[in-house]
Amino acid sequence: MSTSLLVQYVVIGLVVLASVLIVFRKLAPKLTNRWMAAASIRFSRPGRAAWVRAFGRRLQPKEATGDCSDGCSTCGACGPKRPAAARPGEPMPLEFRPRH
Numbered sequence: 001m002s003t004s005l006l007v008q009y010v011v012i013g014l015v016v017l018a019s020v021l022i023v024f025r026k027l028a029p030k031l032t033n034r035w036m037a038a039a040s041i042r043f044s045r046p047g048r049a050a051w052v053r054a055f056g057r058r059l060q061p062k063e064a065t066g067d068c069s070d071g072c073s074t075c076g077a078c079g080p081k082r083p084a085a086a087r088p089g090e091p092m093p094l095e096f097r098p099r100h
Helices: 003-027 029-043 050-059
Strands: none
Touching: 003 029, 029 050
């Protein structure tokens, strides 16, 4: 096996692994947050190298702050709200908001 073929396989493998991780985070966010928290705890132990602890801090999942801007969607209050005058079968009007 030539070196260029090996490099090609490694690059393709990394791209496939990254895409699988992204899809998995989209489909199972709670599970991946638990996995990331467990990995973060293992890497952040005292006595490890500084770069390993920094990597562990980087892996730590973001905490839900209860603010509507964090995107946690745990309370269901962040979605579009139906106007009081609209009936269940009627389409909702578009609402445009400026970016912050």
